[in-house]
Amino acid sequence: MRQNLARRAALVDAAIEVLAREGARGLTFRAVDAEADVPQGTASNYFANRDDLFTQAGGRIYERMRPDDAAMRAIYDGPTTRARTVELVRDVIERVSAFSTGYLALLELRLEATRRPALRAVLTARVSEDIENNVARHLAAGLPGDADAVRMIYLATNWLVVERLTLPDVFPKGQAGELITALVERLLPADPD
Incomplete structure (x- = not known):
């Protein structure tokens, strides 16, 4: 080779x-x-x-979807509020959606992984690592919510990205932003007074 x-x-x-x-x-x-x-x-x-x-x-x-250093640092900057979490989730969705061919290819690979054990192993490892890194960063940044809330946000926002890339008129961009806000507000505890 x-x-x-x-x-x-x-x-x-x-x-x-x-x-x-x-x-x-x-x-x-x-x-x-x-x-x-x-x-x-x-x-x-x-x-x-x-x-x-x-x-x-x-x-x-996954190499190409990885956020740059500035995006990684931004997680730890700013207030530790639900509103800040909404901003961060929206940023992730925008970054992932910007690499639309990568995400669409990933969907194809996920389907193909049901028939290819080696591919399934690679994707399982990468997705698991991605989820656990998201949880760890969220908790280390002191943002509201626990590990389960972060995982639920991950699951919901992944499908939102699928909708935006495959059927963009189901949830137009403005409505998608409102849904992200509602999701975070329902999953994360209220900010302390």
Whole structure:
């Protein structure tokens, strides 16, 4: 297998775009080569098989969705109120929605993971780690609510992102923002007086 890391990353990024546009059935080495604008046969030199490509794409999506350092620091800045939590949740939804092809590809990979044990293992580890990191950051920042509340917000907002990316007219952007506020206000305790 080839080891040019920049080329491998470009091929995996191309695979993400193919997954989002064509679905799992459309993810072929040929389609990845075309998307990456490289000679035919390049992807097959970097990945042992389609399972390898699926698995690498699953890992790469999470690398690209990871917030930058400024976003990470922002979690710990500002008041520890429900209103601040609403802002943070809205920021996460906007960041994730901005990488729409990544999220749509992730949905395809989740479906494919029901048939591919290696992919299921990768996604299970990445999603579990993501959830537990979210819980840990929330609690460390002193924001209101417990671990279960953070997990419930995670579950609800993930489906909100799915709606925004697949059926955006179900909950238009303004209404989605109101729902986030209502969700946080119902799940988290009131701010102390």
